[in-house]
Amino acid sequence: MTSKVIKPVKGTRDFYPADQAWQNWLYLKSKVISESFGYQEYEGPILEPYSLYLAKSAEEIIKKQSFIIPTKDKMDQANLVLRPELTPTLARMVAAKEYSLVFPLRWWSWGRFFRYESPQKGRGREFYQWNLDLLGQDCPNADAEIITIGIRFLASLGFTPDEVVIKINDRKYLDSKFNLINISQDKKLSVFRVIDKKAKLSKSDFRTMLRKEGLSKLQIRDLELAIKDNDYSQESPWLTELFSSLTDLGVADWVDFDPAIVRGFDYYTDTVFEAQPRNKQGRSLFGGGRYQNLISDVGGTREIGGV
Numbered sequence: 001m002t003s004k005v006i007k008p009v010k011g012t013r014d015f016y017p018a019d020q021a022w023q024n025w026l027y028l029k030s031k032v033i034s035e036s037f038g039y040q041e042y043e044g045p046i047l048e049p050y051s052l053y054l055a056k057s058a059e060e061i062i063k064k065q066s067f068i069i070p071t072k073d074k075m076d077q078a079n080l081v082l083r084p085e086l087t088p089t090l091a092r093m094v095a096a097k098e099y100s101l102v103f104p105l106r107w108w109s110w111g112r113f114f115r116y117e118s119p120q121k122g123r124g125r126e127f128y129q130w131n132l133d134l135l136g137q138d139c140p141n142a143d144a145e146i147i148t149i150g151i152r153f154l155a156s157l158g159f160t161p162d163e164v165v166i167k168i169n170d171r172k173y174l175d176s177k178f179n180l181i182n183i184s185q186d187k188k189l190s191v192f193r194v195i196d197k198k199a200k201l202s203k204s205d206f207r208t209m210l211r212k213e214g215l216s217k218l219q220i221r222d223l224e225l226a227i228k229d230n231d232y233s234q235e236s237p238w239l240t241e242l243f244s245s246l247t248d249l250g251v252a253d254w255v256d257f258d259p260a261i262v263r264g265f266d267y268y269t270d271t272v273f274e275a276q277p278r279n280k281q282g283r284s285l286f287g288g289g290r291y292q293n294l295i296s297d298v299g300g301t302r303e304i305g306g307v
Contacts, residue, residue: 011117011125023128027110030130033153034108037145039132042107044089050079052088052298065117067125082114086131087267087291088298094135095300103136103304123283130286135295135306140238143271143290144245146307150275150286151251164285167258168273170232170239171289174262177226181219189266191215195227196264226259233257242271267291271307 008014015023031041047069053062067082083089086109094101109131116125132149134142147166154164174195178188194209201209210220233239239257246255263272272289288307295304 009125013124013126026128029156030108030110030153033149033156034132037106037149039106039108039149041109042090042093043109043111044083044086044093046083046112047080048083048089048092050081052092053081053084065115067114067116084113084115085265086111086113086129087133087265087294090131090133090306091291091294091298091300094304095295095298098295098300098302098304104142105133105135105306107135108132132288133306136304138292138305140242140271141245143242143273143307144249146288147246147255147273148249148251150288151254154275154285159285161253163278164254164275165278166255166273166275167261168233168239168242168255168271169257169259169261170236170271171262171268172238172270173232173236173259174226177223181222181226183215183219183223187213187215191223192262192266193264195223195260195262198227198260229259230257232259238270263287263289265289267294267297269293 013019034041050062050066050068053066062081062084066084069080069082071080090107094105111129111131112126113129114126115123117123130153132146134146147168151166171192174192175188178191183191190213191210194206194213197209198206207220210223215223233243243252243255243257246252261272261274262268263274268289269292270290272287274287275285277285290305290307292303292305294306295302
């Protein structure tokens, strides 16, 4: 009589010693790079209250792609979530000690995260992620520092600027364009989410999704022109200083302005960036952005920006 071996949950992985060795190697790479720039390691819980993510995380991730755990204890919070990302946890931790922490903060973490989605190549339901945040330094130089650390990490893995480009945008640019073409405030976040999916959509599907958000043909035309306007980076003092800082840091050949980059999380307010293969084959390698209001959104009383 034979019996079937129980398989791991779909979208998760077993790490045998050889696999764990690779995992440890990546962790040590991230540790060395992070600490060489003066960042301190931290960690948060795997479980967080559902309410932590409601205000500013991407709606699709929280409502459609999160592992939500109902609780039986009436004294406990109504629902718990296996963390899909770490930035809200970081914001909660900073808000809890906002008057005792010394800013700017440079924190990093390497941890396990969960998304309830269809497993596919390069995407599982359980994954490891390197997180790096600089808080309390609201200037383009801080954004440049984070982007440069990501580039140094890629270079340490053997990547070159001929293989990878970091595309950079400022969400304030698109926000100003939304105002000019009369996209109402209540539609802006949903339109941002559609733009974030643009690279995966045909032109027809992209326009269909925008129409579903209530945009007219004229608004769609003007929006498509806006996300092709490559001259804005020279008009924005913030982006001009950011690209100047990246040049001074010796990574100018890795970066480029792209007005269609928005990133999917609702808490990003300014600079956003994403590392992509230049041959456009495969998924993005890292991404992030500046958030100005997240600490206060989770209960803090100070306005502490981060990236």
